[in-house]
Amino acid sequence: MQFNKLQDRNNMAYFLFQTAMRWAGVRLDSLSLFVVCVTSLFITCLPATLINPSLAALALSYAMNVSVRTFQHTMRLAVETKATFTSVERIKHYIEVLESEAPSIIKEKRPHPSWPRAGAIQFSNVDMRYREGLPLVLKNITLDIKSQEKIGIVGRTGSGKSSMAMALFRMMELDGGSITIDGIDISTIGLEDLRSKLSIIPQDPVLFVGTVRYNLDPFKKYSDANYGRHFLNAM
Incomplete structure (x- = not known):
């Protein structure tokens, strides 16, 4: 139901845009017709001795080509x-007005x-909303999740399971409370330092183009020897 309402709102804006373009086309056609009519009337009203018939035909041909083709095409492109160009205005609005994410790296923080070594996670009175309002x-x-502890969070759809994961990755900032990993408040460090230390397997996993090694280490931080040792340990 909500999707249908949003789709109707989008179609209303698109319909108004197309209607405005058609109205602009009608006005341009009327203006072009006016130019051709004035040129034709001017040619027919002049005495034959004042204008050469070949020049009159050339003027009428130019009036039709310029007004009907070139002028209309140029004006329609401009409109x-x-x-x-509203898309550019929206991008400018997003860049200048909307609040951006936290810095990727905070040097002093x-x-x-080797963080996190233990992997202990604490949620303390955490409040979060997707956006203001x-x-x-x-x-x-x-x-309080202890080091090396495996837990499962269950609940119905919309109960907040995915929201807790998004809070860990700081996809949205908290409205209240704090989340700490090994004693460090994740809101005080840069997003790159935080997210590069976390891993997640989404409900719909996606393999990027490339080898298995590239998918495991897209930033090439580890050597082949490290991978060989970890593969042997996993086996």
Whole structure:
């Protein structure tokens, strides 16, 4: 139901755009017809001794070509360009007005390269919403996951399971509370330092183009020897 309403709103805007373009086309056609009629009337009203018939035919031909083809095509391109330039305005609005993500790296707050060593995670009174004005999707969540502990979070659709994972990756900033990993508040470090240390297997996993090794290490941080040792341990 919500999808149909949003689709109708989108179609309304698209219909108005197409209607405006058709109205602009009608006005351009009327203007072109006016130019041709004035040229024809001017030629027929002049005495034959004042204008050469060949020049009169040339003027009428130019009036039709310029007004009907070149002028209309140029004006329609200009109108369409101005109408579609709203996309550039939206991008400019997103860049200048909307709040951007936190910095990728905060030099004075960078964790140790070996972080996190234990992997203990604490949620303390966590509140989170997807954007300002919407209800909380996580409300006063408190939990303590010990090092090397395996847990499962169950619940109905929309209960906040995926939202907890998004909170860990800081896809949205918290409205309240804190999340710490090995004693470090994840809101105080850069996004690259945080997200590069976390892994997730989504519901619909996607393999990127390339080899298995590239999918395991797309940034080429580890040598082949490290991979061989880990593969042997896994077997």
